[in-house]
Amino acid sequence: MQLTSFLLLLVIFSLPLQMQALERAEGRALLQWKETLSNTDGVLDSWSLSNFKNICNWTGITCNTAKYVSKMNLSGYNFNLTGTLHNFGFVSFPNLSHLVLSNNSFSGSIPSAIANLTKLTFLDLSLNYFESSIPLGITKLTRLRYLNLDGNNLNGTIPNQISHLHNLQHLDISFNLFGGQLSESIFSNLSKLQSFHCRLNFFQGPFPTNFTSLSMLKIIELYDNHFYGIIPQEVSRLTNLIDLDLGRNNFWGAIPPQIGNLNNLEKLCLESNHFSGPMPSAFGNLTNLINLLLAHNNLSTTLESLLLCNFNSLGVLDLSRNNLRGPLPQSLWNFSKNLWFVDFSRNKFEGTIPGEFAEKNNLKFINLKGNHLGGPLPRGLLNCSILEVLDVGNNKLVGSFPHWLDVLSHLEVLILRSNRFYGTVGTSNTKCPFPKMRIFDISHNEFTGALPRYYLENFEWMQNESATDDYIMLSPDDYIDLVLKTTEHPVQTYHLFRFLDFSNNHFHGEIPESIGKLHYIRFLNLSHNQLIGNIPSWLGNLSNLEALDLSSNQLVGKIPEQLATLTFLAVLNLSYNHLVGPIPHGPQFNTFNNDSYLGNTALCGFPLTIQCQGSNNRSQPQTPAPNGEEDSGNFEGGFGWRSVVIGYCSCMPFGIFVGYLAFLYGRPKWFVRLVAPVRTLRNKK
Known part of the structure; x- marks a missing residue:
């Protein structure tokens, strides 16, 4: 009995010594790792021998009640750390539950020794330069609930052992170099999985049927891979789904009407595939939709089956580059108070543009380019007080130049190209017309008279350098087609471009000196x-x-x-x-x-x-x-310019435009950081 009491007292009195020893081991491991890092810019100055007894106060470190390191967050632009994880000292942090190293410049492989962090529940290594494959050590972290490897240079296939992470709720492997098929066994035990992101990789194969058994799934994001085949009807089992993004793949066949049973769906992106036939009338049941992105398919028939009147929460509607025909519904602009992005370009719509626009609407982007629309521009556009982009090029519109549009002080892009507009462009009663204009294309019409000096003098954003900092980043499949010679060059951000196109009209007189004030113009076509x-x-x-x-x-x-x-x-x-x-x-x-x-x-x-x-x-x-x-x-x-502004999920040639291949094969870090914050752009009003 006395011996038992003695041993108990010995254990009790030795606990503080053990705690101090662990604290010292954690501190030494952090200092040793710091020595291998660079570009810290003083942000880790608190990690020092002089402050060794207070590691819980070190930058980015959080301790639990026992004063063991439980969380480490070195994420963000303030750190910009460069180095590897091979000197991290994984065995020194047995109580670490959160490790966040995102948005730095770490490189090399992810060490298998990460398996020693047995209590880890949250691991974020996104937006770095990690390479090689996913180490099996990660698959041994069975407590993990959150795993984010987005925006690295990881490659190979996804190991089947990922299925061992039975507590996993969030898995993001987007923006990497992964390939092969997603094995059915990967998802066999992930019954708690709520979100899966693998956009912008090289995965192939059919839609993973095991998804349909994961009843807790809320987000499936397969955007920009090489998946193919039909969408199984069993997708209707995912009743908790709020985001289904299958854009930019090779899916074909009819859109399954069973998608209409996903009543909680807020975003549906099927763009840039090979879907054909009519849009299912069952879509009318998706009353919670915010983003509907069906562009660049082979969908046909009219808009009647879409039942737009049911989408009273819709913000983004992109049906561009299909074979839709018939008139545009009169209620087009007013079925949802949240509607801000409409793209019906490159279809076969006919008739006139509906003229009923509610006052104080939220419309910012309207693209009706490349249809068979006739008649004049509706003056109801004056109610679109925050409109930024209006593209009605390549139609059969008629009338004089719409001077009344120049009161829209937010308008940045106006494309009237290839219509039947006529008359002069030189008069205006507005004090400062089109102050934010970046792209002004009225080419291939029947305009006459002198070039419009008054407008040219007031294009402030073509004159001032400050305007170059104020721009809108379009989502990956939104771009402007810049046509130089006979080649189209898609460009994702129109803030980079200031251009005027007055070509193929009947303008006469001399080139006005007011053009000389447009110091930031990059393209000028008066041919x-x-x-x-x-x-x-x-x-x-x-x-x-x-x-x-x-x-x-x-x-x-x-x-x-x-x-x-x-x-x-x-x-x-x-x-x-x-x-x-x-x-x-x-x-x-x-x-x-x-x-x-x-x-x-x-x-x-x-x-x-x-x-x-x-x-x-x-x-x-x-x-x-x-x-x-x-x-x-x-x-x-x-040469001329054509502008297309197209909406979706993030649901890009992000195939994506001119830097796409460079991005995939060793992406520049500035580019990853630029894109990541705007992935959910289309979710804004």
């Missing part, structure tokens, strides 16, 4: 008009200009030497005018070929074969194109 006079030398002040097309006008005189100072100029077309004299020399001018100067018989110098006066080398002058014949080769018809 195929009847402009006269000299090319102004002040165009050389537009230092951001990347493309200039003045072709097929009546311009005379010399090419100003000042244009040679435009160091960003990549596209130049001065063909079919009456220009004379030598072609300027400069870093950019030396890259342009003969096509830039066709039809100007009195020009000389490189790259033409006609040498200027004083040279012994002469050849025959170029022959101008016959009357009525347009520019040939790369500049046929001049």
Whole structure:
């Protein structure tokens, strides 16, 4: 009895010593790891020997009541840590439950020794540069409820042992290089799983049927992979689902009407697949929908089956690039007070644009481009006081220029391209019209008169540098089609672009000096008009200009030497005018070929074969194109811009645009950080 009491007292008195020993082990492990890290910028100064007795007060460290390290959060831009996890000292933290290292610059593989963190419930290693495969050590963390590996360079397949994480509720492996099929066994024991994200990888195979047995699932995000086949009807079993994102894959067949049984669904993204046939009338049961994204499929019939009147919570409606036809419903703009994004572009809708817009509506994006819509623009658009983008290009609209739109002070993109508008564009009763205009495209119409000096003088966001910081990031499948020569270049953010396109009209007179104030304009197209006079030398002040097309006008005189100072100029077309004299020399001018100067018989110098006066080398002058014949080769018809603003889940060529391949194969960190905060853009009103 006495021996038992003695041993008990010995254990009691030894506990403080054990606690101190563990504290010292944790502190030493943190200091040793810190020595291997760089770019800490002083944020880990509290991790020091002088403060060794207070590790619970160290930056990013949280202790439990026993003063053991229980949470470590080194996430965010304030840290920007660079290093690996191989010197972390996993065995030194037996009580660690939360480890958050997201949004740093960690690299290398994830060590299998992570299995020593047996009490870990929350692991976030997202937005780093971790590579190699998922270590089996992670699959031994059976208490894990949250696992986020998003935005790294991890590859290989997903190990079947992930099924051992039977407490897992959230799994995010998006923005990596994973491939292969998602084995059915992976999800066999994940009965508590509520969200699964694997967007932007290389997975393939059919829709994982085991999903349909996970009754607690709320989010399935398979966006931008190589999944294929039909969507099984059993998806209707997932009655708790609020987000179903299957966009940018290779699914085909009819959209299963059973999706209409998912009454809690708030986001449905099926865009950029091969779905065909009509939209199920059962969609009318999805009364909680906020985002409906069906773009870029082969859906047909009219909008009647969609029962828009039931979607009174809808904010984003994207049906673009399908085969939908018939008239637009008169209630289109008013069935939901939350509606802010509408894209019906590239369909076969006909009739007129509905003109009933409720006052103080939330509409910001309207894209009706590429249909068969006729009649005038409805004046009800004046009720869209926060409208930012209006694209009605490539239709059959008629009427004079809608000057009344210039009171919409938030309008940034106006596309009237390829319609039947006519008359002058030069008058306005608004004091500061279109102050935020970035993209103004009225090309391929029947406008006449002089170029609109008053509007040009008031395009403040083309004049001021401060405007470049204020932009809207479109979601991955939202982009502007910039058409240079004959090639479309999709660009995801239109804040980068300031451009004017007045081409293919009947404008006359000289190029107004007010264009010279647009210091941040990057693309200017005045081609195929009847402009006269000299090319102004002040165009050389537009230092951001990347493309200039003045072709097929009546311009005379010399090419100003000042244009040679435009160091960003990549596209130049001065063909079919009456220009004379030598072609300027400069870093950019030396890259342009003969096509830039066709039809100007009195020009000389490189790259033409006609040498200027004083040279012994002469050849025959170029022959101008016959009357009525347009520019040939790369500049046929001049160059223009087409704008498409398309909504969805995040549900991108995020296939995605020009940087897509670079992103997947070693993505630049700035790009990952730029995209991650806007993944849920379409969930805003």
